[in-house]
Amino acid sequence: MLDQSQGYVTADGRQIGGVLMEMKDITLRFGGVTAIKDISFDIHEGEIRAIIGPNGAGKSSMLNVISGFYTPQEGEVWYKGAPRPAMKPYEVARMGVARTFQNIALFEGMTVLDNVMTGRLNHMKAGILAQAIWWGKARDEEIANREHVERVIDFLEIQSIRKTPVGRLPYGLKKRVELARALAAEPSLLLLDEPMAGMNVEEKEDMSRFILDVNDEFGTTIALIEHDMGVVMDLSDRVVVMDYGKKIGDGTPDEVRNDQTVIDAYLGVPQE
Amino acid sequence: MAQSAGSAASAAQYVSVPALLARNAKSFGAQAAYREKELGIWQSWSWAESAKEIEALALGLLTLGVSPGDHIAVIGRNRPYLYWSIVAAQSVGAVPVPLYQDAVGEEVAYVLDHCAARFIIAGDQEQVDKILDIQDRLEGLEHIVYLDQRGMRKYDHSRLTPFDKVQEAGRASGLEAELAERTAALDYDSTCVMLYTSGTTGRPKGVVLSNRNIIETSKNSAEFDRLKAGDEVLAYLPMAWVGDFIFSIGQAYWTGFCVNCPESAETVMHDLREIGPTYYFAPPRVFETQLTSVMIRMEDAGRFKRWIFQKFMDRAKTVGPKLLDRKPVGLMDRLMYRLGEFFVYGPLKNTLGLSRVRVGYTAGEAIGPEIFDFYRSLGINLKQLYGQTEASVFITQQKDDEVRPDTVGTPTPGVEIKIDDNGEVFYRSPGVFVEYFKNAESTAGTKDDEGWVATGDAGFLESDTGHLRIIDRAKDVGKMASGALFAPKYVENKLKFFPNILEAVVLGNGRDNCVAFINIDLTAVGNWAERNNIAYGGYQELSQHPQVRDTIREHVEEVNKSVAQDEMLNGCQIHRFLVLHKELDADDGELTRTRKVRRRIIEEKYDDLITALYDGSETVSTETEVTYEDGRKGSIKATLTLMDAATVPVQVKTLEAAE
Structure with a gap:
C-alpha cells in the first residue's frame, strides 16, 4: 500500500x-x-x-x-x-492508467455505447470464441461490463446519444464520450x-x-x-x-x- | 378484456388516492403501475410493489415527524419515486406540493415560504443546492429527503437524508398502526394536493384541490374516453402542472393504468418510441416541433421518397379525418389509405412514437389547423381539451367523432358552463377547487357563492353544436382607439401557425392601430438559412437578417388578409412590426413556465421598442437584460430595423355598432 x-x-x-x-x-x-x-x-x-x-x-x-x-x-x-x-x-x-487524447481517438463508425464498451477490454477474460457464441461466462461477463458502462453513461449524462454513431456527434460530446471510455476502464x-x-x-x-x-x-x-x-x-x-x-x-x-x-x-x- | 374497476365501483367507496392504491394493489396486483428507464433498461413496478414502496416511504415520513396537514414539497423530474412521494405524503395526512423543477431559487423560495413546507423531497443535487441556497429564508423547513445520491456524499447530513434511508427507517419503525390510522382518517373533503399556478400576472397562487375534486374529475374524464387498466402513458410534463397530476396520479389510480417515466429529459423522444403510449398528451408546441422536424427531414430525402410522401399525405388529408370520424369513405380511397398506412403513415407514426395512441390530447394554447389535421390525417385520434388548474383540468373536451381544430369541444360530463354578458366563460363542476391557499380575497374574486368559477377567458358557445370557442384572455380583450375590438391572441395564434414564427406579441390596446413583436423559430429559419448558404452566428444575427425580415413581413401581410375577413376583429391588422433580438424566455419573466406570454412585463420591458414602433422611426437601438440558466445576469445590445406591413382596408366595426 x-x-x-x-x-x-x-x-x-x-x-x-x-x-x-x-x-x-x-x-x-x-x-x-x-x-x-x-x-x-x-x-x-x-x-x-x-x-x-x-x-x-x-x-x-x-x-x-x-x-x-x-x-x-x-x-x-x-x-x-x-x-x-x-x-x-x-x-x-x-x-x-487510462487516458484521453488531444485529437479525439474514437471509432467514428461505432456507436457511443460500443466505443465506451471498448474501455472495458481489460476487464474481459473470455476468449473470442466464447464471446462470439455469447454463452455462459462470456455472457455474464458482458452483462456485468455493460452494467458498468451504463453507470458511466448515466454519470456523464450521455443517455440520449447511447446508440448514436460517434461520427455524427458534435465535438464537445465526442470529448465527453472519450472521457466515458477512459472511465469505463475504472482507472x-x-x-x-x-x-x-x-x-x-x-x-x-x-x-x-x-x-x-x-x-x-x-x-x-x-x-x-x-x-x-x-x-x-x-x-x-x-x-x-x-x-x-x-x-x-x-x-x-x-x-x-x-x-x-x-x-x-x-x-x-x-x-x- | 381488462374491465375498469372504476366503472364497476362507485366513486364514494374510494375517498382518497391511498384508498385507490390499496384497491389497485388488490385488483391489479401484478400489473405494471410504473416503469422507468434506468441504466438503459426499463425497470417496472407492479401495483403491489408500488404499494409496498409507498408504505415504506410513508412510514419513513412518520419517523421524520410529519404531522397531518403539513406541507411536503416535491421537486424533481418525473420519476416513480417522486410520484410515490406524493402518495406517501397523502397517506400520512400531509399535503403534497409538487414544484416546477426548472423554477429558479427565487420562485421556489416564494412557494416554500408561502406554504410553510416542513419537508422537501428533492430529485437530485441540483434541486438540493437550490434549496440550500435559500434555506435561511425558510423558517418552517426541517428536513430534506433526496433521491439521486450523486455528488451528495460530502454534504452536511444533519437535515438531509437519502430516499432509501428514509424507506429503510420506515420499514424498521413498526408504525404501521399509526399509518393505517392516518390513512383511514382521510375523507372526500381532505386535501389531495396543492398546486401553484404559474400565474400570467402576479405571484403564483396555491390551488387547493380535494380528493373529491381529483377523484370525481378523474372518474368522469376517464369514462368519457374509456380509459382502462392496460393503457400506457408517458409522464414527461412537469409534475407541478395540474395536467400531469390528473393524468399520472388521478386517472392512473382511478383506472389502474401504467405510468412510464423517461430516462432523462433529453431521451423523451426515444422513450416515447419504445413505450408507444396509448394515451398521450402534449402541448401544441410539441406537435409543432415534431412536425417541423419531420418536414425538414423529408426535404432532405430523395426525390422518389418525397414524391411518395407527398402523394400519400395528400390522400391522407382528405380521407384520414373522415375515417377517424367514421364518415362514409369510398372503396378506392379506403384501399389507397391502407396502402399509405403500409408505406408512409405506419412508419411515420412509429418514428413519432404515436403508433398505439388511442386517445391523444392537446391543450394550453391554440393549435394550428394544419398541424392538427396533419396528425389526424395519419389516423392519430388527436383531440383538444380546455381546462385549468382551478377545475382539476377538465372543463370541455372533444368527443371522438366531433373533433374540430377551432373549438375546444363540449363540456366534460359533470361540468356546467355559462357565458356572462362580457363574454367571459364561467363553469361549475365537482372538480372546482376548494380555495386559494391563504388567499381568501382571490378565492372570493374567482369563485362565487354558487360555485361558479370565472375562467378569465372570453369565448362563446356555438348555438348549433354546443361546442365552446375561446377567443382570448378576457382581460387582454380591449378596444382600439377607433372602438374596434382588440383581441391580441387571435392574431398572435394566426402568426404562430407559420413554422418560421415561434412567438408573437401583438400590441395596440387603445391605440389607432396594431403593432407586433416577432420571435423567429431558430430550427425552421436556421434550416432555411443553411439551405440558402446564409451564415449566422446565433439567434440575434439570424433574426436581423434582411431576408428573414422580408419573409416575416410576407407572413404578417398574409395574416392581415385573413384577419380582414373576420368582421369582428378586422381592426387588429398589424401595421408595423419588428423581429426581436432575443427569444422571449421564462427565466427573464417574459413567459410563464408553461410558456404563455406575460403581456404586462413585456410591455414594460420593451417600452422603448413600442414607442419606436408608433413614432415612425426606421431603426431603434436597445439594450436588454437577460438571465442565464444559472441565475447570472447579462445584457445584449442590438439595433433593430422596424418594418411596415401592408394592411387590407376594411370597414372597421366598432364594438358599439356590433352590439
Missing part, C-alpha cells in the same frame, strides 16, 4: 493520499532534440494534478511517458511505490490531454464539472494538460509548469500564479 504519511489536505478541505506515481529525473530525447530535461515530480493519490506550459514545452511528451507510450532515456517512473519497468502501453493500461490514474481544447464556455463548464465529479465520486487520481488558465487554476490541486522541456515551477495554483519565473515564462510580464 501507499505510504499515507505523505498525504496532505487541500485548500478546500479534501484529504489527499500518498504518492501514487513519481517521476524521477526523467530525460527524454528524440535524436538530437531533448523534449524533457531532468524533470521530477510526483502525483498523489486522489489529487487533480495539472501540467501546464507554453506550446512545445513537452507536456504531451510527459503525458506519453506517464502512459508508457514513450520510454525515457534517463530516469525512472515509480508507480505505487516501486520502479516501473519499460512497458507497452496496454500493459500500463492494465495497471490502472486509478486518469490522464487527460487537453480535455477542454476547442470548447465553448458552456462545454468547458460541463467538462470541469464532470472532472470534479469523477474525482469526487470515484476518488480517481487525475493528471491533466490544459491551456485554459482559468480552468487549470480552478480545477487542480497542484500544478507543474514546464518550459522548453524543463520544470520551472511546481506547487498549488496560488503558489504557481505568484511565482515570478512562471509569470515571466508563461503568463507574461504584466504591463505597468
Whole structure:
C-alpha cells in the first residue's frame, strides 16, 4: 500500500493520499532534440494534478511517458511505490492508467455505447470464441461490463446519444464520450490531454464539472494538460509548469500564479 | 378484456388516492403501475410493489415527524419515486406540493415560504443546492429527503437524508398502526394536493384541490374516453402542472393504468418510441416541433421518397379525418389509405412514437389547423381539451367523432358552463377547487357563492353544436382607439401557425392601430438559412437578417388578409412590426413556465421598442437584460430595423355598432 504519511489536505478541505506515481529525473530525447530535461515530480493519490506550459514545452511528451507510450532515456517512473519497468502501453493500461487524447481517438463508425464498451477490454477474460457464441461466462461477463458502462453513461449524462454513431456527434460530446471510455476502464490514474481544447464556455463548464465529479465520486487520481488558465487554476490541486522541456515551477495554483519565473515564462510580464 | 374497476365501483367507496392504491394493489396486483428507464433498461413496478414502496416511504415520513396537514414539497423530474412521494405524503395526512423543477431559487423560495413546507423531497443535487441556497429564508423547513445520491456524499447530513434511508427507517419503525390510522382518517373533503399556478400576472397562487375534486374529475374524464387498466402513458410534463397530476396520479389510480417515466429529459423522444403510449398528451408546441422536424427531414430525402410522401399525405388529408370520424369513405380511397398506412403513415407514426395512441390530447394554447389535421390525417385520434388548474383540468373536451381544430369541444360530463354578458366563460363542476391557499380575497374574486368559477377567458358557445370557442384572455380583450375590438391572441395564434414564427406579441390596446413583436423559430429559419448558404452566428444575427425580415413581413401581410375577413376583429391588422433580438424566455419573466406570454412585463420591458414602433422611426437601438440558466445576469445590445406591413382596408366595426 501507499505510504499515507505523505498525504496532505487541500485548500478546500479534501484529504489527499500518498504518492501514487513519481517521476524521477526523467530525460527524454528524440535524436538530437531533448523534449524533457531532468524533470521530477510526483502525483498523489486522489489529487487533480495539472501540467501546464507554453506550446512545445513537452507536456504531451510527459503525458506519453506517464502512459508508457514513450520510454525515457534517463530516469525512472515509480508507480505505487516501486520502479516501473519499460512497458507497452496496454500493459500500463492494465495497471490502472487510462487516458484521453488531444485529437479525439474514437471509432467514428461505432456507436457511443460500443466505443465506451471498448474501455472495458481489460476487464474481459473470455476468449473470442466464447464471446462470439455469447454463452455462459462470456455472457455474464458482458452483462456485468455493460452494467458498468451504463453507470458511466448515466454519470456523464450521455443517455440520449447511447446508440448514436460517434461520427455524427458534435465535438464537445465526442470529448465527453472519450472521457466515458477512459472511465469505463475504472482507472486509478486518469490522464487527460487537453480535455477542454476547442470548447465553448458552456462545454468547458460541463467538462470541469464532470472532472470534479469523477474525482469526487470515484476518488480517481487525475493528471491533466490544459491551456485554459482559468480552468487549470480552478480545477487542480497542484500544478507543474514546464518550459522548453524543463520544470520551472511546481506547487498549488496560488503558489504557481505568484511565482515570478512562471509569470515571466508563461503568463507574461504584466504591463505597468 | 381488462374491465375498469372504476366503472364497476362507485366513486364514494374510494375517498382518497391511498384508498385507490390499496384497491389497485388488490385488483391489479401484478400489473405494471410504473416503469422507468434506468441504466438503459426499463425497470417496472407492479401495483403491489408500488404499494409496498409507498408504505415504506410513508412510514419513513412518520419517523421524520410529519404531522397531518403539513406541507411536503416535491421537486424533481418525473420519476416513480417522486410520484410515490406524493402518495406517501397523502397517506400520512400531509399535503403534497409538487414544484416546477426548472423554477429558479427565487420562485421556489416564494412557494416554500408561502406554504410553510416542513419537508422537501428533492430529485437530485441540483434541486438540493437550490434549496440550500435559500434555506435561511425558510423558517418552517426541517428536513430534506433526496433521491439521486450523486455528488451528495460530502454534504452536511444533519437535515438531509437519502430516499432509501428514509424507506429503510420506515420499514424498521413498526408504525404501521399509526399509518393505517392516518390513512383511514382521510375523507372526500381532505386535501389531495396543492398546486401553484404559474400565474400570467402576479405571484403564483396555491390551488387547493380535494380528493373529491381529483377523484370525481378523474372518474368522469376517464369514462368519457374509456380509459382502462392496460393503457400506457408517458409522464414527461412537469409534475407541478395540474395536467400531469390528473393524468399520472388521478386517472392512473382511478383506472389502474401504467405510468412510464423517461430516462432523462433529453431521451423523451426515444422513450416515447419504445413505450408507444396509448394515451398521450402534449402541448401544441410539441406537435409543432415534431412536425417541423419531420418536414425538414423529408426535404432532405430523395426525390422518389418525397414524391411518395407527398402523394400519400395528400390522400391522407382528405380521407384520414373522415375515417377517424367514421364518415362514409369510398372503396378506392379506403384501399389507397391502407396502402399509405403500409408505406408512409405506419412508419411515420412509429418514428413519432404515436403508433398505439388511442386517445391523444392537446391543450394550453391554440393549435394550428394544419398541424392538427396533419396528425389526424395519419389516423392519430388527436383531440383538444380546455381546462385549468382551478377545475382539476377538465372543463370541455372533444368527443371522438366531433373533433374540430377551432373549438375546444363540449363540456366534460359533470361540468356546467355559462357565458356572462362580457363574454367571459364561467363553469361549475365537482372538480372546482376548494380555495386559494391563504388567499381568501382571490378565492372570493374567482369563485362565487354558487360555485361558479370565472375562467378569465372570453369565448362563446356555438348555438348549433354546443361546442365552446375561446377567443382570448378576457382581460387582454380591449378596444382600439377607433372602438374596434382588440383581441391580441387571435392574431398572435394566426402568426404562430407559420413554422418560421415561434412567438408573437401583438400590441395596440387603445391605440389607432396594431403593432407586433416577432420571435423567429431558430430550427425552421436556421434550416432555411443553411439551405440558402446564409451564415449566422446565433439567434440575434439570424433574426436581423434582411431576408428573414422580408419573409416575416410576407407572413404578417398574409395574416392581415385573413384577419380582414373576420368582421369582428378586422381592426387588429398589424401595421408595423419588428423581429426581436432575443427569444422571449421564462427565466427573464417574459413567459410563464408553461410558456404563455406575460403581456404586462413585456410591455414594460420593451417600452422603448413600442414607442419606436408608433413614432415612425426606421431603426431603434436597445439594450436588454437577460438571465442565464444559472441565475447570472447579462445584457445584449442590438439595433433593430422596424418594418411596415401592408394592411387590407376594411370597414372597421366598432364594438358599439356590433352590439
